[in-house]
Amino acid sequence: MQVTTLSFQNIHTHGPLFADLLRARHRTFIEQAKWDLPAADGMEFDQYDTPASRWVAVHEYGRILAGVRLTPTTHRCGIYSYMIRDAQKGLLDTIPKELLYGEAPVAPHVWESSRVFVCDDVPAAMRLRVQMQLIAEMVRAARDLGASSVLGLIPATSPRLARRVGLDCEAAGPVLDIGGSASVCVNISMATKMH
Template identity: 60%
Template sequence: MLATTLSFENMHQHGELMVNLLKARKQSFIVQNNWDLPEAEGMEYDQYDTPASRWIAVHEGDSILAGIRLTPTTAKCGMYTYMIRDAQRGMLDSIPSDLLNFEAPVDPDIWESSRVFVSHKVPAEQRTKVQTQLMMKLIETSRELNAREVLGLVPAVWSRWIGRLGLVAEPAGPVMLIDGARVQVAKMDLNSFPH
């Protein structure tokens, strides 16, 4: 099992990995969760999949086990910034504007994590191992990007698996029901983990 951080600069070095990640996102978010999201050629994508973002894929060969997207809170593409901030600004019909307990930051040291998923194909006995790999790569990649904090719109069960992994995060907003899924914004201070 490998964890790879993809960017517009390096995706050509990883064959079909980026395409497979977007196809796995479609399976997770559109097929399984029944979310109304953009798709093309079997891939899920949105306005936040830009050169400013990074994508982490946990995979065995070309088979995607889990994924996450990282976007700087300083991102700007047309009228869009990053998902949590745009939702707070009332720009996204599918996400309530009261998702955060504070004003969404615009700070080069804070990145957003979104589109977090573990494939339905991962057996229950392997889920913790896959989640650990995903979160360790998230921390490593975020530090390489000079982030000190990560905000994430994640499944509301995040506190259970974060604790199992020995990581620390805190709620940054209320638990919400979005398209049948319980989600919440969580905040992870990267300085709380040993290097």
């Protein structure tokens, strides 16, 4: 099993990995979850897939197993910044505005994680290992980018897993029904992971 953090600076060195990641997102979010998202050529993408973002891919033998996108909270592209903040500002009609207890942060030390997934065909016996690889690389990549915390919108059951693998994860908003799933915004502190 391999874990790779992709950026616009290095995607050319990883062959079809980035396109494969977007195809896996298409299967996960459009085909299976039935979310109404932009797509082209069997790949899911949105306005947050810009050169400012990074993508973590867990893969094995050319197959994507899991992924996550990291976006700086300071980034802007037209009217958009990052998904959680834009939802709070009412720019996204599929995510409720009241997803955070406070105002969405804009700071160089805070990054957003989004489009977190583990492919449904990952065997149960392998799932925890894949999740741990994904989380470990997300933490490493975020720290390398200067993040002291990561803000994410995740399934409401995920904070238990995060604590189980040693992440300091705290609810940053109420549990909401988003796209038919119970979801919650969390703040993940990188401080306990910094040595």
